[in-house]
Amino acid sequence: MTTGSPLLTVRNVTKRFGGLVAVNDMTFDVKEHEVMGIIGPNGSGKTTMMNLISGALPVTSGAIDMRGHLLSQAPTHEIARLGVARTFQLVRVLPGLSVIENVMAGAVFGHRRRWGNEARFFAEALLERIGLGAHRHQPVSSLTYIDQKRLEIARALAGEPAVLLLDEWLAGLNPTELQIGMDLVASLRGEGRTVILVEHVMDAIRSLCDRCVVMNSGRKIAEGAPEDVLSDAEVIRAYLGDE
Amino acid sequence: MNGKDVQSLTAIVVCIIAAACFPFIADGYWMSIGVTAMMYMALATSWALFSGPTHYISLATAAFFGIGGYLVGTGMSDYDLSFWLMMAISAVVATVLAALIGLATLRLSGVYFVIFTLGLAEMIRNLVSWVQNNFLGSRGLYVLTDFTDADIYWMLLTVAAAVYLLGWLINRSRLGFALRIIGNDETVARHVGINTAWSKVLLFMTTGFFAAIVGAIIAPRYSYIEPNLVFKPELSFLVVIMALLGGAHRLWGPIVGVIPFTLLWEAISISFPNYTTLLLGLAFLLIVYFIPRGLIGLIEDLVERSRA
Amino acid sequence: MDIIISGLLLGGTYALMAMGLNLQYGVARIMNLANGEMLVLGALAAFTFYVSVQLSPLLTMFIVAPAAFLLNWLIYRFLLRPLVRRAKNQGQLEVDSILATFGMSFALVGVMVSIQGGYFTYSFLADPFSILGTTVALNRLIAFILAVIIGLALYLWLHHSRPGMAVRAVAVSSDASKLVGINVSRVSALAFALGGAITAVGGTLISTFITLDASIGVIFTMKALIIVIMGGVGDIRGAIIAAAILGLVETAVASLIDPGLTLAAAYLIFLLVLLFRPQGLFGRRAT
Known part of the structure; x- marks a missing residue:
């Protein structure tokens, strides 16, 4: 599934809110026809990253590029027309x-x-x-x-859209609904769509994602196949603390 | 175009023809009320084109209207230019001004827009008076034409009909759909690919354009023009209140509000000239608290209830 | 120098009325377009008491403040709270409260015109007074000093008292305030009433040196709004500096070009703020 060429590239993207650095020097690629997860503990900057890609927020520095179009310079509606569609956390x-x-x-x-x-x-x-x-x-x-x-x-x-952003789309669903929701995302994957999803539901990450980027305190701390990153020592530490 | 479209277009044309016959049956008094009502119909309908779907309350009507009246006055009086030329110029000036105001304020929250338009007519009146007193000499401006009340009425009817048809077309266009989405949730609108700022500015320009033309057409009725007369902030509020009274969420809503309010206002101005401001305030409160969706909203609710 | 001194003195009273509006908009989330009428009401009271029973405006202040507090509390409780309850979202509340306060503004103008249709002219402490080589009228100076005292008291109250802290908490987030047990509805009513009282006192002070009439309120509403936006919603320090800027610019335009252009000057400032610092002078760019 991960054979496609990069569709979306994120290079050294940083977002500051006053003194707070919500996203710090993020770099990753999203390949065509892949489902990529962005995971991490609460407050690690996942949703902010989504908002930067969709243009809900302007980047402080860095570049987001899709097929030669610089998304990080474009207004929100332009980004949507270029092929980025999203759902909202609420x-x-x-x-x-x-x-x-x-x-x-x-x-x-x-x-x-x-x-x-x-x-x-x-x-x-x-x-x-x-x-x-x-x-x-x-x-x-x-x-x-x-x-x-x-x-x-x-x-x-x-x-x-060329790429679909799902921001905690499975959050707040009961177990039956969750299964319906996961089947729906799985069918999107089966159609070969490119999807970026921010998610807390680990089952969904494991079964749906081709690749994951793990964020903590605004930085990327790991990247790779879900089973690999979820067993990574630093990722476990980020989720569970130092013990 | 489907059957329903043909039906509503026919209804529009019949209404316009019926309205055009009014001068043949009306005497002088009713003709003058007819002119006033037609003026408010054009203004309120074009106000609602923008403010209805977006919920941005514009109080700029008096500013654009004043530009129309004042430019016609100064052009005809000081430079011997024709009425029609000045009407065209004033429409262009008002449209450009609307674009500039829109670009400066419509990117931001609706409150800033309301506040900006709130004092706009007064500010332009101050500027115009200053320019006139210091650079042009402060003599009066005369608009002398051979238009009768009926001529003015027909011109206003033409404008009102044009506004209405434009609104009808917009409602069927991508732009109309975009405005409905903006009125529901502007964030979603941007994220589905709507250039929200441009859509709003474009519609606001339309209302500026029409308000200036109406101001220009009314100018001959006053014959003597001074800034205090044409830049009356009260006009903006009257337009808002009539549109809301009828119901700004439907294209024909403002028209439903204009007729009863014009008659009522005429009666009030004659019987209680000292209480007009107070009554205007009470009318606002009445609408906000008791008929928030206008008279049409009341009718729609009744129809729904009788069906249920 | 003349311009700077009288500009700053004017700015002092502007700051006061803007603080009133700021409390109402920043805390109770009501864009009160009848704010200017509250100011004119304070001025009308000063005028009436001075002309009829020779009561000094400085004493009238103590009648105006509680009366305006009560009036604004009643307005919030019975006219605005139903709108807050009814509103499905912030946008609808904004539209409703704008329309409702328009109504109140016109109704108040109507009532005031029927009480006093002409100008509120009276002469109180119009004696010359010299300060830093500039002669100003004593009433302007006294109004300024009182504005500073009231502003300072408000600041101390907001930052060093329990109710003051609750008011600030609601200003930051009404939802979070509910979670920590603040009665948001009551605090909003308090802030709205207090804001109205402060504005009305500002009107009493202004009436000692500016001649007002019943229908001039909307101009002051405009100015207060411009100051609040320039200073940043909820930012007292910003409002003070913005008021000083507006006072200075207006005085400069009035004395150097033409008094008829003060509103145009205010608009120019407003436009610059909207174009370059819509988040206020010291505000952080909104997320």
């Missing part, structure tokens, strides 16, 4: 729009842009595929939590 659906319109938002303005009936049919097909077809004309407020999370993925996929 689920963000558009409450005033129906389910189908939520998905169309991604299809109309995303990486591959559609309009009119083309966008509608594409969004309907996506909803069908993700298991929300029956809910398409309901208001989003009637959806359950897992369904809102699915809707968010559908919106992100609707623009046919």
Whole structure:
């Protein structure tokens, strides 16, 4: 699975908030068709890293590049059009729009842009595929939590992004929902999509990721296959403390 | 274009034709009220084009309106230019000004935008008065045309119809969809690839453009123009209140608000001239606390309840 | 030199009214566009008491402060809290509170016009006084000194008392404050009432040296907002410096170019702040 060429390169990226260095000199690649995990203890800078890639926050220094486009210099909407789509740590659906319109938002303005009936049919097909077809004309407020999370993925996929960022997408799900969620991500992987995911659920990391980057206090402390990095002494120390 | 579109377009055209016949049945008094109402319809509808979906409350109407009226006055009076030329110039000036204001404030939180537009008309009035007193000589500006009230009415109707049709087209376009998403969650909007700043600035420019044209058309009605007359901050608030009274979330909402409010306001201004400010305040409070979604919202709720 | 002295003296009272607005916006999260009317109300009280019973504005202050505190508390409790409850998010609260305070602002102007339609003119301590070689009116100096004292008292209260600390906590994060057992709703009401009282006292002081009328409140609202944004929301030190800058620039423009252009000058400052330091003079760039 890790045979693709690098799609996204992160070089010496640093993010400061006043005196706090949230992301410190991060460097890694994401290859085409791979699912890459960013893991680490709470407050290690994972979500900030995601926000830097998606352009929610500007980088302080360093460069993020995708297929020759400098994402770290581009405004957020430009990054989305270049093919980066994301979900949010706290689920963000558009409450005033129906389910189908939520998905169309991604299809109309995303990486591959559609309009009119083309966008509608594409969004309907996506909803069908993700298991929300029956809910398409309901208001989003009637959806359950897992369904809102699915809707968010559908919106992100609707623009046919080159890379999908999932920020703790599996957090807060009950065991049944978790299985549904993991199957969904696994199917994305099966389709050969490029995904970066930030996750705390270790089972998900082991079964879904081709490769992992481990962060602690804003720095990269390990990189490699999930089973290797999770047995790395420094990684264990970062999670469990010095004992 | 599907059947529903044809239906609503037909309805729009019928309404416009009906409105165009008003001068043939109205006497002088009603004609003058008709002109006022038509002026507010154009202003409130174009206000809602921007503020309805985005929820950014613009108080810049009086500034753009004043630019229209003042430029027509100064152009015709001091430079002998034609009414139509000055109307075009004022529209361009207002659009450019709207773009600059939008670029400076619409990238930031909505509060900054409201505050900036709050004193804008007053500030421009000060500047204009200063320039006029110090450099141009402080004589009055006369706008002398042979337009009748009916002519002004028809011109305003044309503008209102243009605003309405534009709004109708925008609602069916990517831009309209983008604005609805922005109104729901601006962060999500940016992350799905919408240039939020540009969408907002573009719509704000549209409202500036139309408000200046309306100001220009109204100028002949005053015939004598001075800055205090055309840059009246009260106008901005009246427009907001009428649009909200009708319901800013629908294109035809502001029109529903304009007619009753214009009549009411006319009556109040005659019977209680000293209490207009107080009553304006109470009207604002009434809308915020009791009809937050406007008259249309009330109707929609009733319809929904009777269905349930 | 004249400009600097009178600019700074003016800035002192500006700082006071901006502090009032800052408390209301920074803590209670209400953008109060009726703030200027509260100031004019304080001025109207000073004028009325002085003209009718020759009561010194310095004494009127002690009537104005508790009265305005009560009035603002009632406004928060009965008019604004329902909006806070109803709002689904911060954006909706912002729109609702802006519209509601517009309504209050107009209603207050309407009431005040019916009480006193003309200018609030009276002469109080308009004696010349010499300071650093510049002659200023005594009333300006006294207003400045009182503004400094009130500002200092507020600062000490915020930083060295339990309720003051609760107010600051809510300003930083109302959600986290709830978790540590602060009654956010009560603290917000307190901050709103206190902010209104401070602004009204500022109005009483200003009325001793500037002639106001019932409908001028919106101009002061503008100025207070510009100061708050320039200084950074919730930043008292920033507000003081911003007020001084605004006072200086206005005085300079008024005496060097034209008094009619003070608002335009304020706008120019506002524009520069929005373009270059939207997070306030000392604020960190928002995340």
